[in-house]
Amino acid sequence: MTLTQPSTDAGPVLHELPTAPSAHRVVGRDGARADAPLKVTGKAVYTTDVVRPGMLHAKVLRSPHAHARIVSIDAARARTVPGVTAVLTQDDVRHLNPYGTFVKDQPVVAIDHVRYVGDVVAAVAAVDERTALAALDLIEVVYEVLPHVTELDEALDPAGVEIWPEAPVGMVPDYGQGASGELRTQHNVSYTFRYTTGSPDVWDQCDHIFEDTFTFSRMNHMHLEPFVAVAEATDDAIEIWSSTQSPFPLRKELAWTFGLPENRIRVQTMLLGGGFGAKNGLKADPVAVRLSQLSGGRPVRYAMTTEEVFLTVSQHAARLVYRTGVMADGTFVARRARVLLNGGAYTELSPLVCEKAGYRTPGAYRWQHIDSQASVVTTNTVPAGAFRGFGGTQATWASERQLDLIAERLGIDPFDLRMKNLKELGEEFVPGEAPIDSDLREGLRLVADEIGYPDRVQVPGRGMGVCIGIKDGGGVNKPAQARVKVSTKGDVFLSSGLTEMGQGSQSALCQIVAEVLGCAPGRVAFARIDTDNTPFDQGTNASSGIAVMGQAVQQAAEKVRREVLSWAGGQLDLDPGSLALRDWVVVGPDGAEHPLAPLVMGTFGGTGFEFTADGFFKSGNSHLAPLEAPCVFWEIGWAAAEVEVDPETGKVTVLQLVVSGDAGKVINKLGCRGQDEGAAVFGLGQSLFEELRYDGDRPVNAEALDYRVPLAEDLPERFWSLTQEQGHGAGPFGAKGMGEGTMLPVAPVIAQAIADAVGAQLTDLPMSPERVFRALHPRIESS
Amino acid sequence: MNETTIDFRLNGTPTEVTVPTNRLLADLLREDLRCHGVRSSCERGVCGACTVLVDDLPVASCSTFAFDVDGASVETVEGLAAADGSLSPQQQAFAECGGFQCGFCTSGMLMLTTGLLRQNPCPKRADIRSWISSNTCRCTGYEMILESVERAAELGDGGAR
Amino acid sequence: MRAQALGAGLVAQTQSSIPPFELHRPGSVAEVVALLAVHPEAVIAAGCTDLTAQLREGRVPRDLISVRRVPDLQQVRHDGGVLRIGAGLTHHEGSRHPLLQATLPSLAAAWADIATVRIRYSATIGGNLLARRFRYEMPVLLGALEADLELAGATEPRRPVDWLWGGGDHDGGDHDGSERDGAGAGAWRTRGLLTGVAIDTSDLLWFGYERSMRPTTTVALAIRVVDGSLRVTATIGSEYRRPVTVSTTADVAHPTDLDPGSVGRAVASRLPDDIEDRAGSAEYRRHLVAVLVGRLVATARDSGAQAPEGVTA
The missing domain is CATH 3.30.390.50 (CO dehydrogenase flavoprotein, C-terminal domain)
Incomplete structure (x- = not known):
């Protein structure tokens, strides 16, 4: 049975899919998460709580200009302030390598140029933050202000300023069938991703071709725990406590930047106070490390304030131009996408976000031809990076919105148009890619029925919508490793690099181990993450925790179980295949119970022994897959909404919103529900009001009071989620990943409901009252 | 003298400290009195992660100077569980209903809940929504927090402790 | 964030990274006025909900006068068709004050709606006004009511609400007059103590x-x-x-x-x-x-x- 068989000339192949026994419930499924006691008592420890003996505190000076040449920096007076141990300016970092995931362009502090308001110019370590600030106040910087570009069109204009005249070090990942990537394709474009499949000849068969443009605003992640790192570093070694989603990639990037072997760098990660994508890559880390090096290896803590977090990374604003060819009956034929992402001043994770924004062009639908191109545009604004949804949110906004526009033009109900074109369960997403592992129509019907869409009665000013979003889940080509150990008395350790940032995956992985070892989940402890000892992992992202890491964890647990039973069989002179493991007791074929602890001590002595095994999982490589490996699962988000629109003001009130994800198999019910609802409310904020606003070259609401995030009062009167368990996931027991899917369809479903209510078709986010009003009244009557 | 001595009750225990005048209640609790459950996030009174009760009312400890709690009763998340470690109804409810994810807002949400239930042991959904709207949670989407508060009320005793 | 001292950029000042200040805790308006005469640049603090933000935006008090224990600032009175609301009342206390609810229930209702439950317990009407933030709502409510700000120890004892923004009849001495939000508008330069607001209810x-x-x-x-x-x-x-x-x-x-x-x-x-x-x-x-x-x-x-x-x- 294979999940990744490429299609044949005969068209898409239906694959046999794994189906978990629906009756079986994973142990701990309906219980509380393992981290509940720590978190409800306040005993949880985050990186912000880390205190080291003799710890120093860092503060930084940030650029007041969007673009300027640094003519000179004089930090001599700052260095004389009592209590200051180090002052960091461009001359202290020239020998270090700039960082970034594919394009290495971000220096530890600005060298020769500043490229956005908030760019780090200098940093100070001192005995306390007050002293550090006092020293920063003495640094003289002479800037030569340069022209800047903040918007896409300005940046692309060849006559305008070029932010990176010289090419930074950059690389392009390997791509398979139909996909390619290229650096520096245009003026101020750092990366372009292209994907094509099928013959462009089919355009000629289309009865209608529609082209529409959609814009997408940018949000801040607004994780409550700021970027924070405590570093103890010399020129030879780095030890760092960092609030990072990805400890091993952090180690690799620090090794690159500081020119050290990876075995001289140790990253420790505590619980994270939220991430949502932001905590991938270097954030507070390099400044803390360099200041520690310059302070004789003393520990340096750099905790950004929330205001600084806003100036560090954001989501990608985007403009998407979709051209779609359809038959008169609504059958989709061909789609061409041209996507521009505002990447900000440094390339950060933009190439990967760009890849996904382009690759996810087909949406949940069947096409004969796709021609997609996405580019990252460099501007003098806050760098954009990974953000929940990761390009998929942008793509879904355009794709679902255009579907509704087409439905209106063809006079077809948007629900029917979706049902007509949705892919089948088991159908490939694109040639060489993994088959769709959820019944898309079943989910769409489910949410539609929930809000009463099929029997809806038209009420003036009220409308409904039903949408779907889809993204490849589990990361690209991502390996995972895990280790399970069991002590003499049956206490279980799970060691994995999966960070806990709220999603509940550490707790769920412990349940998977408990399920395999036949013990209570409480017997399994998640070991602290430390790159010296924890098995390697590429980072906690792409909803990969359960579907990817879960497989490595399950395998490690199964190996331990086999090892224990095999060893016990030998001791007891029984066939291991006839034995069962339950609560650290071996149960023989006759039902006789053999407690393991005395058995282990009998052989290994009173101090005992640890059974240990490693697990490994990675989706198989394939050049037929556009991204070089088929994805592990498809993350689907379904949503249905009802809104009321006040035509006099344009105000939209969401009356009901239901979202649904397919967990495949639920490992933990609260965890699944929490991910779906949390993601949906991210989408809700983006739909109606949440955005990082720029006025010219400076952000104007980069601060907690002015930056509006959803509060409890913003919830629709009826808001709920439904976790499906369709059972086709590749993960443990048929599980799939969660956490991003239900963010995807929320903005489009609200837009569709607005159109249903008052006929206004919105194409820009957020759907502010003024935008809704203007869509209804293109010309405002003068009062 | 830019120092001040304050006398207050911290989770029921009489406490006297001398602090710099600009000492914030949040820093006093976290750094001097080992109440690490008080979380600092936006530090300008908006997000409420640092919410504690001062004389039964929820306040942002990041925006409260320590001198202002002289003579007051201050309660933090550390004071919720019983001496034997058993969880309070609010804590049980948040654990049971999944009213937390990353946990960074949880201490503040629990103290808001405690303040609400003390005033109103049987709050309506609208009251709960209004109170919980004081603080930011970026993870849960709030519904499970609202249900946690309802459950806490149901579990009895609520904020009455 | 605030501007760095030499104009070289932005730094993230916080309320805990400022030096300790001289703390004054007077018990009466007269004592506050006397203190202000000695320390004209002193910062007046009540609920501190916005003051914290101002400190992050660059304000560094040398003297801080906490008026939280000044009973005169906590009063609501209604005499001769004029409703007076003490500047030190929190949104919660003020909006629930029986005299206000009896006299001007619509203002009580509007006032009870602003901010959040938690903020309403700490933030005061005086702080809301003097923060001079465009998004704050008391200047809007009181503007429509054509309320007067009542100041003790100031050159003019009464000012219209618009004076907050440096418009109207402001004398230029208390303001930089700039059209900017928040602390940048010279929020702490108000000489004198805002004791309350007065609303003419007669007509x-x-x-x-x-x-x-x-x-x-x-x-x-x-x-x-x-x-x-x-x-x-x-x-x-x-x-x-x-x-x-x-x-x-x-x-x-x-x-x-x-x-x-x-x-x-x-x-x-x-x-x-x-x-x-x-x-x-x-x-x-x-x-x-x-x-x-x-x-x-x-x-x-x-x-x-x-x-x-x-x-x-």
Whole structure:
């Protein structure tokens, strides 16, 4: 049975899919998460709580200009302030390598140029933050202000300023069938991703071709725990406590930047106070490390304030131009996408976000031809990076919105148009890619029925919508490793690099181990993450925790179980295949119970022994897959909404919103529900009001009071989620990943409901009252 | 003298400290009195992660100077569980209903809940929504927090402790 | 964030990274005034909810006068048709004050709606006003009520609400007069102590507040009887721009005779041309004002308001 068989000339192949026994419930499924006691008592420890003996505190000076040449920096007076141990300016970092995931362009502090308001110019370590600030106040910087570009069109204009005249070090990942990537394709474009499949000849068969443009605003992640790192570093070694989603990639990037072997760098990660994508890559880390090096290896803590977090990374604003060819009956034929992402001043994770924004062009639908191109545009604004949804949110906004526009033009109900074109369960997403592992129509019907869409009665000013979003889940080509150990008395350790940032995956992985070892989940402890000892992992992202890491964890647990039973069989002179493991007791074929602890001590002595095994999982490589490996699962988000629109003001009130994800198999019910609802409310904020606003070259609401995030009062009167368990996931027991899917369809479903209510078709986010009003009244009557 | 001595009750225990005048209640609790459950996030009174009760009312400890709690009763998340470690109804409810994810807002949400239930042991959904709207949670989407508060009320005793 | 001392950029000052200040805790208005005479640059602190933000924006107090224990600032009084609300009342205490609820229940209701439950327990009316942040709502409510700010130990004992923004009759000495939000507008340069606000209720017929379109546009609206006609005063609030107050007179004697549409259009037409901000274009905001004023007037008309509130006819 294979999940990744490429299609044949005969068209898409239906694959046999794994189906978990629906009756079986994973142990701990309906219980509380393992981290509940720590978190409800306040005993949880985050990186912000880390205190080291003799710890120093860092503060930084940030650029007041969007673009300027640094003519000179004089930090001599700052260095004389009592209590200051180090002052960091461009001359202290020239020998270090700039960082970034594919394009290495971000220096530890600005060298020769500043490229956005908030760019780090200098940093100070001192005995306390007050002293550090006092020293920063003495640094003289002479800037030569340069022209800047903040918007896409300005940046692309060849006559305008070029932010990176010289090419930074950059690389392009390997791509398979139909996909390619290229650096520096245009003026101020750092990366372009292209994907094509099928013959462009089919355009000629289309009865209608529609082209529409959609814009997408940018949000801040607004994780409550700021970027924070405590570093103890010399020129030879780095030890760092960092609030990072990805400890091993952090180690690799620090090794690159500081020119050290990876075995001289140790990253420790505590619980994270939220991430949502932001905590991938270097954030507070390099400044803390360099200041520690310059302070004789003393520990340096750099905790950004929330205001600084806003100036560090954001989501990608985007403009998407979709051209779609359809038959008169609504059958989709061909789609061409041209996507521009505002990447900000440094390339950060933009190439990967760009890849996904382009690759996810087909949406949940069947096409004969796709021609997609996405580019990252460099501007003098806050760098954009990974953000929940990761390009998929942008793509879904355009794709679902255009579907509704087409439905209106063809006079077809948007629900029917979706049902007509949705892919089948088991159908490939694109040639060489993994088959769709959820019944898309079943989910769409489910949410539609929930809000009463099929029997809806038209009420003036009220409308409904039903949408779907889809993204490849589990990361690209991502390996995972895990280790399970069991002590003499049956206490279980799970060691994995999966960070806990709220999603509940550490707790769920412990349940998977408990399920395999036949013990209570409480017997399994998640070991602290430390790159010296924890098995390697590429980072906690792409909803990969359960579907990817879960497989490595399950395998490690199964190996331990086999090892224990095999060893016990030998001791007891029984066939291991006839034995069962339950609560650290071996149960023989006759039902006789053999407690393991005395058995282990009998052989290994009173101090005992640890059974240990490693697990490994990675989706198989394939050049037929556009991204070089088929994805592990498809993350689907379904949503249905009802809104009321006040035509006099344009105000939209969401009356009901239901979202649904397919967990495949639920490992933990609260965890699944929490991910779906949390993601949906991210989408809700983006739909109606949440955005990082720029006025010219400076952000104007980069601060907690002015930056509006959803509060409890913003919830629709009826808001709920439904976790499906369709059972086709590749993960443990048929599980799939969660956490991003239900963010995807929320903005489009609200837009569709607005159109249903008052006929206004919105194409820009957020759907502010003024935008809704203007869509209804293109010309405002003068009062 | 830019120092001040304050006398207050911290989770029921009489406490006297001398602090710099600009000492914030949040820093006093976290750094001097080992109440690490008080979380600092936006530090300008908006997000409420640092919410504690001062004389039964929820306040942002990041925006409260320590001198202002002289003579007051201050309660933090550390004071919720019983001496034997058993969880309070609010804590049980948040654990049971999944009213937390990353946990960074949880201490503040629990103290808001405690303040609400003390005033109103049987709050309506609208009251709960209004109170919980004081603080930011970026993870849960709030519904499970609202249900946690309802459950806490149901579990009895609520904020009455 | 604040500007670095030499203009080389931005630094993240926090309330815990400033030096300790001299703390003064007077018990009366007279003591505050005496302290201000000695420390004219002293910062006056009450609920501190906004002060914390100001410290992050660069304010560094050398002397801080905590007025939380000044009972005179906690009073509500109603004498001779003038309602006086102490500046030290929190939103919670003030909006629930029995005398306010009896005298001007519509203001009590509007006041009870602003901010959040948690903030309402700490933040004071005085702090809300003197923070001079465009998005704060007391200047909008009190602007429409044509309230006066009452100051002790100041050159002028009474100022209109608009004085906060450096407009109107401000003397230039207390302000840098710039059209900027928050602490940058010289928030801490108010000489004297704001003791409270005074609202003339003698001719006040009706008051209401519309915040459903917040933060794009809010409208507070008061209707007074002036020379036998009705004068409608509306203050328009927004997130990024100082509030604007406009009045229009309707030649009718009773609110039941008001035409909501024409009052709405009249108010909207009197708005300045530059009312656009980052949250809304000028023409959209003008339209919204017409709609929201119309709705408020319709409510007033339907409420059957006849006698001045709190005034026995």
